[in-house]
Amino acid sequence: MSVLLLNADAQPVCLLPLSIISWQSAVKAYFADKVRIVKNYDNRVLHSARMEMPMPSVVMLKRYHKQPTRAKFTRRNLFVRDHFMCQYCGDHPRVGDLTIDHVLPRSHGGRTNWTNCTTACKPCNTKKSNNPHIKPDILPFQPTWHDINYNAKIFKIHIPDASWQDFLQWPEELLIINENPSKTQYS
Numbered sequence: 001m002s003v004l005l006l007n008a009d010a011q012p013v014c015l016l017p018l019s020i021i022s023w024q025s026a027v028k029a030y031f032a033d034k035v036r037i038v039k040n041y042d043n044r045v046l047h048s049a050r051m052e053m054p055m056p057s058v059v060m061l062k063r064y065h066k067q068p069t070r071a072k073f074t075r076r077n078l079f080v081r082d083h084f085m086c087q088y089c090g091d092h093p094r095v096g097d098l099t100i101d102h103v104l105p106r107s108h109g110g111r112t113n114w115t116n117c118t119t120a121c122k123p124c125n126t127k128k129s130n131n132p133h134i135k136p137d138i139l140p141f142q143p144t145w146h147d148i149n150y151n152a153k154i155f156k157i158h159i160p161d162a163s164w165q166d167f168l169q170w171p172e173e174l175l176i177i178n179e180n181p182s183k184t185q186y187s
Contacts, residue, residue: 001023001041001057002020002022003021003022003023003058004018004019004020004058004059004167005019005035005059006019007064007065008060008061008062008063008064009064010038010167012167013067014149015168016080016148016149023046023056026056026059027053033062034062035059035061035062036062037056037058038060039057040054040057041054041056041057041160057160058163058164068145069144070142071145071147073114075100078114078117079119080151081114081148081151082118083151084098084119084154085119086098086120086121087118087119087120087137087138088101088124088137089121093121097122098119098120098122099119099121099122100118100119101117101118101124101125102117103132103136103139104132105132107130110132114140114141114143115141118138118140120136153170153174154174155174156174156176157174157176158176159178162177
């Protein structure tokens with residue numbers, strides 16, 4: 001079972017991917033006095049030779065973990081920044097049909113970074129090719145870590161315990177509660 005890991009301010013350490021740990025890691029951190037248990041799973045008990053305890057569902061760090069201010073440049077974060085939309089035609093293709101386009105092509109000295117890369121569908125990326133004069137409708141920009149986390153709430157998310165919603169504040173229409181998931185998933 002997955003356990004939601006919260007920062008000392010009761011916010012998830014990260015939303016994309018969601019900060020979860022195994023129940024084993026949660027119990028180890030609890031006995032190492034690194035976290036406190038906020039919520040337990042109903043009707044789930046952990047047993048050892050000498051004790052039993054409810055299985056944790058949500059734990060909170062005792063010390064605040066400082067959040068980054070800058071977002072890491074990754075393929076997923078780029079797509080999240082651009083709302084999984086082609087920045088040339090405005091289409092929302094399947095994730096597998098999205099590409100990273102260099103506004104100033106690499107062959108013209110363009111770099112792979114937030115301010116030169118944008119999301120494009122395969123047809124638009126092929127059409128643009130090496131032409132530095134075709135520009136996206138929305139020019140690329142460097143998002144903050146908070147921008148990426150906020151934009152992550154466009155996904156459907158599968159969680160194992162309804163009590164997690166109190167801490168995630170995820171849109172209810174995008175929240176799916178799995179009673180026996182192997183791990184939390186995004187759709």
